[in-house]
Amino acid sequence: MALSGKVFDGDWSVSAETHQTTGGFDCTxxxxxxxxxxxxxxxxxxxxxxxxEREAVLAGLREGMVWVQLKMSKTLSV
Structure with missing residues (x-):
């Protein structure tokens, strides 16, 4: 079973999904x-x-929100 979460506001969204891996869980x-x-x-x-999984999905959502903040402030460009 994969745990997932989503956070969004008008112009942006972040979703995270966990995956079991050697030693615990990672997150896309x-x-x-x-x-x-x-x-x-x-x-x-x-x-x-x-x-x-709980720690993985929460860390993924936090990381995604920081990434969006950096991208929207033009600190990060991809």
């Missing part, structure tokens, strides 16, 4: 937000392994 993060050029989406895996 999908984020999207509206830009003048259209919808931007990006998917990546968290770089850490967590002992529980």
């Amino acid at each position: 993060i999908l984020l999207s937000h509206s830009t003048p050029e259209g919808m931007f989406t990006h998917e990546f895996r968290h770089d850490s392994i967590f002992p529980s």
